[in-house]
Amino acid sequence: MSQSPEHVAAFRLWPPVAVGAPLLVGWFATMAWGDPVELGAWRVPLGWVLVAVFVLWNGWSLWLFRTHRTGLLPGQETSAMIEKGPYRLSRNPLYVGLLVLYVGLALLAPTFWGLVLFPVAVLLVLWGAIVPEERYLHDRFGAPYDDYRRRVPRWLGAVRR
Numbered sequence: 192m193s194q195s196p197e198h199v200a201a202f203r204l205w206p207p208v209a210v211g212a213p214l215l216v217g218w219f220a221t222m223a224w225g226d227p228v229e230l231g232a233w234r235v236p237l238g239w240v241l242v243a244v245f246v247l248w249n250g251w252s253l254w255l256f257r258t259h260r261t262g263l264l265p266g267q268e269t270s271a272m273i274e275k276g277p278y279r280l281s282r283n284p285l286y287v288g289l290l291v292l293y294v295g296l297a298l299l300a301p302t303f304w305g306l307v308l309f310p311v312a313v314l315l316v317l318w319g320a321i322v323p324e325e326r327y328l329h330d331r332f333g334a335p336y337d338d339y340r341r342r343v344p345r346w347l348g349a350v351r352r
Contacts, residue, residue: 201323201327202319202320202323202324203318203319203320203323204315204318204319204320205319205320206285206286206289206316206319206320207289208319209312209315209316209319209320210289210290210292210293210312210315210316212312212315213293213305213308213309213311213312213315214293214296214297214302214305214308214312216304216305216308217297217302217303217304217305217306217307217308218300218302218304218305220302220304220305221300221301221302221303221304221305224304226301226302226303226304227303228303230298230301230303234298234299234301235298235299237295237298238294238295238296238297238298238299239295239299240295241291241292241294241295241298242292242295242296242299244288244291244295245288245289245291245292245295248277248284248287248288248291249284249285249288249289249292251276251277252276252277252278252284252285252288253285255273255275255276255277255278256273259271259273261273269327269328269331272328272332272335272336272339274339274343278343279343280343280344280347280348281343281344281345281346281347281348282325282339282340282343282344282345283321283324283345283346286316286320286321287346287347289316290309290312290313290316293305293309293312294306294309297309321345325340
């Protein structure tokens with residue numbers, strides 16, 4: 192069921208596209224021109240560790256969405272603020288997880304150019320999803336969200352009291 196615009200976050204760019212597009216461009220660049228730097232054998236175990244971290248971290252985050260019965264996908268209403276689990280360490284754990292997956296996949300591919308384009312993915316997620324979502328959550332929850340925003344970093348870090 193579609194909600195009215197004031198009840199949902201209005202993304203400028205769907206997060207999987209924000210993360211996937213630079214990775215694909217990097218992979219195509221590697222296929223077309225090769226990589227100027229050999230990433231070495233260390234990249235495979237690290238890449239798999241990062242993929243596993245993504246699965247566990249994002250799985251935990253998604254489980255919390257389900258237990259709080261709040262919308263996850265674009266067009267679904269956010270009915271609850273989640274402040275525990277990974278949401279104590281990051282206001283955006285799903286985006287942090289997607290970016291961890293990006294690095295893991297770039298290492299496994301391997302694509303040096305994909306790693307070089309990682310900051311582009313970060314900026315696209317910030318511009319396309321995080322900034323509009325933060326505006327929406329401020330409008331939706333007001334002072335409780337502002338307090339949460341002061342205590343918990345956007346990306347990842349220790350809880351500030």
